[in-house]
Amino acid sequence: MVAALTAFWPDKxxxxxxxTSDLAVTCGxxxxxxxxxxxxxxxxxxxxxxxxxxxxxxxxxxxxxxxEAVTAKLGLLPLPFFPPPQAIVEVVIDxxxxxxxxxxxxxxxxxxxxxxxxHGFYDHARPWITHCSIQRIDAxxxxxxxxxxxxxxxxxxxxxxxxxxxDIDQGWGNIxxxxxxxxxxxxxxxxxxxxxxxxxxxxxxELWWSKGGALVGDSAERIGFLLQITAEAxxxxxxxxxxxxxxxxxxxxxxxxxxxxxxxxxxxxxTMPQESRWLVDVIDTWNMTIARQPGxxxxxxxxxxxxxxxxxxxxxxxxxxxxxxxxxxxxxGG
Numbered sequence: 001m002v003a004a005l006t007a008f009w010p011d012k013x014x015x016x017x018x019x020t021s022d023l024a025v026t027c028g029x030x031x032x033x034x035x036x037x038x039x040x041x042x043x044x045x046x047x048x049x050x051x052x053x054x055x056x057x058x059x060x061x062x063x064x065x066x067x068e069a070v071t072a073k074l075g076l077l078p079l080p081f082f083p084p085p086q087a088i089v090e091v092v093i094d095x096x097x098x099x100x101x102x103x104x105x106x107x108x109x110x111x112x113x114x115x116x117x118x119h120g121f122y123d124h125a126r127p128w129i130t131h132c133s134i135q136r137i138d139a140x141x142x143x144x145x146x147x148x149x150x151x152x153x154x155x156x157x158x159x160x161x162x163x164x165x166x167d168i169d170q171g172w173g174n175i176x177x178x179x180x181x182x183x184x185x186x187x188x189x190x191x192x193x194x195x196x197x198x199x200x201x202x203x204x205x206e207l208w209w210s211k212g213g214a215l216v217g218d219s220a221e222r223i224g225f226l227l228q229i230t231a232e233a234x235x236x237x238x239x240x241x242x243x244x245x246x247x248x249x250x251x252x253x254x255x256x257x258x259x260x261x262x263x264x265x266x267x268x269x270x271t272m273p274q275e276s277r278w279l280v281d282v283i284d285t286w287n288m289t290i291a292r293q294p295g296x297x298x299x300x301x302x303x304x305x306x307x308x309x310x311x312x313x314x315x316x317x318x319x320x321x322x323x324x325x326x327x328x329x330x331x332x333g334g
Contacts, residue, residue, distance in 0.1 A: 003028035005065050005073075006086075012075040017086045018094075020072065027064070065265035100128045116160055124153040133158040136163055139171055143194050145189030147240050150191055157192040159183075161212030164209055165217040172210065177218030178286060182261055182310060184223050185285055188230060189250030189259045196223050225288040229257070254317035258293070259285075266307045270315075271300040277318040286310040286323040 007024035011017055064085060070076045072084035094114060103113060107164055114133035115122040124132045132149055134157065136142045142162045149157045162183045164173045179195065186195035198208040198217045211262055230238055238250040238257065247268075251257045258268070272278060280293040280303055293303065297316050 003031055006068055009069075009073050011072050017072055017084060018090055020086050022086070022089065047154060074079060095124075096122065098103070100126075102159055104128050114158070124149075124155060129155065131158050134159045135161045136296070143183045143190070143192060146187045146190035146192035150240070153263050157185055157187075159192060159194045161197070162187070164197040164199040165219045166209070167201055168199045168207070173207075177222070178310065180219045181222045181226070181285065184219075184226055185259050185310075185312070186248070186261060188226060188238050189257055190247045191238060191250060222286060222288060224287065229283065251314075256315040257283075257312055258314075259304075259312045260310075262309050264307050265305050265311075267302050267304050268313060269300060269302050270297075272298065272312070272315070274299045278315045279315070279318050281314040282306075283312040283314055284310070285312055290314075 003024050006020060011020055065305070071082055072086065100113060103111075112130045114124070114129050114131050117135050117137075122129075123136075132153055132155055134142070134149065136159075137145075146157050146159070161172070163171075163175045163180060165175060165177045165180045166173045168174055184194040196219060197229040198215055198220075200208070200216055203214075208215060215272060230236065233255045234252045239252060241249040241251060241256060243249045244258075246263065247258050247260055249256055249258050258270075260268075273319055276298060277305055278295050278297045280301075281327075282291045282293060282303065282305060283289070284306075286309075297315075298301075303313055305313075
């Protein structure tokens with residue numbers, strides 16, 4: 001009913017609603033989907049629940065039809081106080097573009113610009129968007145998608161929210177310090193930049209995430225350690241590198257990091273070009289230690305590991321047979 005009214009009753013002559021046909025198609029598709037659900041209700045329990053909602057769905061359809069008629073079709077209610085349904089669609093889709101144009105026109109220093117998602121992504125391919133600003137899209141997998149987003153949009157990927165270290169009731173704010181550090185490393189070796197936050201409950205009812213204050217969790221210092229590792233890479237950034245099926249590599253041609261995440265290998269066999277020569281560090285990303293392995297490595301070689309989670313191996317190209325020791329922070333966690 002709403003689809004037919006929207007599609008076949010012309011808008012008021014002096015109006016110019018760009019999304020009238022889109023609204024009609026959407027309402028028609030929704031009506032077909034609900035009709036199929038009602039037909040299937042005899043077999044599927046979820047569709048039976050939709051059948052119980054049918055009086056409310058009918059009331060919603062009547063409301064939308066009346067709203068469309070008195071606004072877009074008859075113009076009985078004054079604008080801009082009473083816009084038609086398609087005007088709301090236009091705001092959602094087009095106003096971001098208008099606001100972006102205003103910002104870019106009046107921004108004399110060229111700030112970075114993006115739009116942070118809630119559910120669906122904005123089109124990060126838009127030319128005025130400088131980077132992808134991304135919120136967690138899955139309870140478990142987000143930073144692992146960094147490579148795909150880089151390839152799709154050809155822009156830097158900033159994961160503003162991959163979940164927060166804390167203990168609130170919501171799943172986005174009660175992961176452990178170890179898990180958020182793991183997510184930061186998973187994003188980093190894929191060439192992304194993962195943000196941090198804390199949502200620990202306290203008697204003051206102050207979440208650091210929203211009100212600031214003191215950081216009390218375990219992850220902030222360890223993310224700082226990751227920043228140190230990243231800063232030592234050429235150009236101060238890690239780029240995604242060809243990887244193994246089970247381990248991601250990131251860095252640069254002469255500076256390579258393999259991150260094992262929740263894997264717990266006792267050793268790793270690594271194959272590099274025979275003519276290349278490498279210094280090798282074993283990095284404990286949780287205990288924040290770097291242990292330089294003795295000697296120069298070339299071809300295929302084995303690196304012993306402690307058999308626990310959150311380890312990484314770093315390869316640094318050796319120049320002129322250099323063998324300088326790597327400073328190790330704290331103990332080797334052995």
